[in-house]
Amino acid sequence: MNGRDYAQLLSALLPPKSYALTGERLTAELQAEGQSLVQLEIRAGEVADGITPFLAVGLLADWERMLSLSPDSGMTLQQRRQQVLARINATGGLSRKYFITLAKSLGYRVTIDEPEPFRAGIGLAGERIWVPEIIWLWIVNIDDAQVPVYRFRAGSSLAGEKLLTFGQNLIEGLFKDLKPAHTQVVFNYREKTRP
CATH class of the missing domain: 1.10.287 (Helix Hairpins)
Structure with a gap:
C-alpha cells in the first residue's frame, strides 16, 4: 500500500x-x-x-556482531553475506576433510599437507628434513590462486556498489579462527602451470 x-x-x-x-x-x-x-x-x-542472512540488509550488521565478524569497509553486501553464511556453516571439525569441504563451500579448491619430521628408517634420501615441531603446522594449498569475483546483481547488491569487485580471501580468516589452537596454518597459493 x-x-x-x-x-x-x-x-x-x-x-x-x-x-x-x-x-x-x-x-x-x-x-x-x-x-x-x-x-x-x-x-x-x-x-x-533479516531473520536469515540470505536476504538481510539492515540487520546484516547484527548477524556480523553476533558471529564476531568485523567486515572491511570496502566489502560488498554479497561478500558480507557470504562471510556470515560461511561462519554459520562452520560447525567445527579437526579433519582434513572438514576443512576441504568448508573451503569448497566458499568456492575454493584446496589440498592440505601435514609435513612430517624426518625419521630414521622412514625418511628417504632426497626428502625434506623438517624439525620435530613441524607436526604442529599444516599447509593449505589453494589451487589457481583463486580470488572470488562478485558481480553486481539486483536483489543481492546495494545501490552505489561497484559493478564488479574481487573479494578478499575469506578462507584465511575463517581457517585461522577454526583451526586447532595448538597448530599453525600456512597458505600456499599455487597457479596452475599451463602448457
Whole structure:
C-alpha cells in the first residue's frame, strides 16, 4: 500500500460525522500518518528479511556482531553475506576433510599437507628434513590462486556498489579462527602451470 491508501483507510476508521474529512489539517495529518505506516511496512519487511542472512540488509550488521565478524569497509553486501553464511556453516571439525569441504563451500579448491619430521628408517634420501615441531603446522594449498569475483546483481547488491569487485580471501580468516589452537596454518597459493 502507499501513503494515500493508508490515509483513506485511516479516514474510514474515524467516527462518522465527528470530523470534517475534507478539512485541510485533518487531511495533512492523515497523509502524514499514512506515510508513517508505509515506512513501518518497509521496516517490518526488513525485519522479516533479516531473520536469515540470505536476504538481510539492515540487520546484516547484527548477524556480523553476533558471529564476531568485523567486515572491511570496502566489502560488498554479497561478500558480507557470504562471510556470515560461511561462519554459520562452520560447525567445527579437526579433519582434513572438514576443512576441504568448508573451503569448497566458499568456492575454493584446496589440498592440505601435514609435513612430517624426518625419521630414521622412514625418511628417504632426497626428502625434506623438517624439525620435530613441524607436526604442529599444516599447509593449505589453494589451487589457481583463486580470488572470488562478485558481480553486481539486483536483489543481492546495494545501490552505489561497484559493478564488479574481487573479494578478499575469506578462507584465511575463517581457517585461522577454526583451526586447532595448538597448530599453525600456512597458505600456499599455487597457479596452475599451463602448457
